[in-house]
Amino acid sequence: MVERAVVQGENKLLEKNYRLTPQRKAVLQALTQAGKGAHCTVEEIYLIARENCSQLGLATVYRTLELLTRLSIVQCLVLEDGRARYEIKRNPEHHHLICLECGRIQEIEDDQLLPVYPQNVSFHILSASIHFFGLCRSCAN
Numbered sequence: 001m002v003e004r005a006v007v008q009g010e011n012k013l014l015e016k017n018y019r020l021t022p023q024r025k026a027v028l029q030a031l032t033q034a035g036k037g038a039h040c041t042v043e044e045i046y047l048i049a050r051e052n053c054s055q056l057g058l059a060t061v062y063r064t065l066e067l068l069t070r071l072s073i074v075q076c077l078v079l080e081d082g083r084a085r086y087e088i089k090r091n092p093e094h095h096h097l098i099c100l101e102c103g104r105i106q107e108i109e110d111d112q113l114l115p116v117y118p119q120n121v122s123f124h125i126l127s128a129s130i131h132f133f134g135l136c137r138s139c140a141n
């Protein structure tokens with residue numbers, strides 16, 4: 001599934017006539033590295049991506065993430081600390097439980113939240129990102 005996300009991201013780039021440079025490929029791969037790539041800051045993604053692409057610069061990672069976000073391949077998450085975190089956009093969406101103590105981010109699937117979506121409003125919802133702040137299990141104890 002992780003590999004599929006990379007391929008989908010790559011295809012989307014090509015569809016929009018963007019070249020699949022080694023740098024873009026490395027950033028996509030870093031974002032999908034199991035357990036490591038999700039909800040990472042630019043600097044964290046840079047460190048992971050550089051392992052596969054040594055000539056990668058931080059400025060390129062910034063530009064690549066900006067492009068991938070614009071193309072809806074990646075989604076950006078800005079939390080309380082004001083730092084942007086990135087992850088591959090998935091379908092269906094998912095939302096986040098964020099621990100205020102240790103910063104751990106857990107995910108919950110969209111179908112659990114569908115009942116809270118605004119109903120009977122004349123507004124066509126294309127995407128939603130809901131954050132719940134609190135204490136994770138180990139911090140609550």
Ligand SMILES: [Zn+2]
Pocket residue numbers: 099100101102103104135136137138139140
């Ligand atoms: Zn915690």
Ligand SMILES: [Zn+2]
Pocket residue numbers: 038039087094095096107
């Ligand atoms: Zn997430």
